[in-house]
Amino acid sequence: MRTPRLTAAAVAIVALLPAVSNAQGTATPASTVPPTLSAPTPLKLPTMVERTLPNGLRLVIVEQHELPVVDAQLVIRTGSEADPTTKAGLATLTANMLDEGAGSRDALGLAEAIGYLAIRLNTFSGLENSSIALHGTRATLDSAMSLMADVVLRPTFPEKEFTRLKSERLTVLLQEQDRGPAMADRAFAALVFGESHPYGRSTSGARETVEQIGLDDVTQFWRTYYRPNNATLVLVGDLTVREAESLAASAFGGWERATVPPVTYAKAQPAGPTAIRIIDKPKAAQSSFRIGSIGVPRSTIDYYPLMVMNTALGGSFTSRLNNTLREVKGYTYGAGSGFSMRREAGPFTARAEVVSAKTDSALIEFMNELKGMQKPLPAEELAKVKRYLRLGYADGFESTSDIASQVASLVPTGLPLSTLGSFDAGIAKVTAADVQRVARRYLDPSKMQIIIAGDRASIEPALKATKIAPVDVRDMRGRPVIVP
Known part of the structure; x- marks a missing residue:
């Protein structure tokens, strides 16, 4: 085996490194000595301001003026925990459908508008919340928020896109049956919490539950839980509190509040001995x-x-x-x-x-x-x-x-904003x-x-x-x- 040789450039770089003395007093390149860490200092968080619109939508506003960008995240306080047992996967399918057509645009029209505005717009649903996240520049913020409001308030739920997404979901569920990590994840949740508990089921549902979901179920889930009095809008970036309030009122002020049914389920019981x-x-x-x-x-x-x-x-x-x-x-x-x-x-x-x-x-x-x-x-x-x-x-x-x-x-x-500063x-x-x-x-x-x-x-x-x-x-x- 040939012994590796340092190139001339590498030798020159090593020669330039400052040397330090090790325990035996011999010189050692500084790059081999771990840096000394400074003492931890508490993180100074930016000011977080809370407001509430007349329709019940809670606002949390954080001014950050270093760059001309803004992030908006709308959080619905309901996720797959509200799925009927026989229709597990409903919340995630509902979130997936939001950007498949909204307002006057179909799925392709939304994609074109997102590209034209150079923004990111994502929809998501987990166990305990659903969310719509927007990232864009200050210059296009008015148009971007208008597009976001269409997705949240005026989704069209086209039948063609629902059929496609449902088919894709069933394919993914079939593929999971041959993936060890996915098999272990599903079995673990079911064995720890029980299949009847929301935490014991996958947010994606199962083949037999997804097959039971119809477009009417998606529409009803959205109509029931996507309400301003069940939501918080977080706005962070290059805008003032007054501007953020005005922007939120313009985009979401007409969103109608309604009674949102509570999600209840029995407390999970420990599974027993190992x-x-x-x-x-x-x-x-x-x-x-x-x-x-x-x-x-x-x-x-x-x-x-x-x-x-x-x-x-x-x-x-x-x-x-x-x-x-x-x-x-x-x-x-x-x-x-x-x-x-x-x-x-x-x-x-x-x-x-x-x-x-x-x-x-x-x-x-x-x-x-x-x-x-x-x-x-x-x-x-x-x-x-x-x-x-x-x-x-x-x-x-x-x-x-x-x-x-x-x-x-x-x-x-439901934790207070002060939680972030106490870490x-x-x-x-x-x-x-x-x-x-x-x-x-x-x-x-x-x-x-x-x-x-x-x-x-x-x-x-x-x-x-x-x-x-x-x-x-x-x-x-x-x-x-x-x-x-």
């Missing part, structure tokens, strides 16, 4: 792990300790899970964990895609790391995690769209005792659902041999499968 559920994907080269349980709502008083605890466990590249399963063992390209904090308690999930031959070994490491979090976090690790969170928080506020998204994220949970102090106060307390309360290895989508024939015997928990076989909806 169990291993195999979702069979014959001849799969990898196993998709989803391990977890019911977690906490976003309003929990333990939010900051949980952020610190989870970052140490699986919330960053240098976390324990990723370091063990990727860097040390080489079982996966990446492993992590997180709490999905919603209006109600969402799931805690630890996850990874693992090479099939190491499924049992990976499970042992997962459980070891979960158990390890029950012990006090070393002072050095605690300090590193807190610094990582505090220094990284500002990344979420770099642009007008970032700020709009941060504000919009508070809408479904640094909240993280700074977390102690090792706090981390251990929440780990013991919310990470109980004896009450975890372990879902593994993979080749049952090759992984089942080894999983049983671990004796970690009973093993059975389920389908991707979490339902029992009778096997020979």
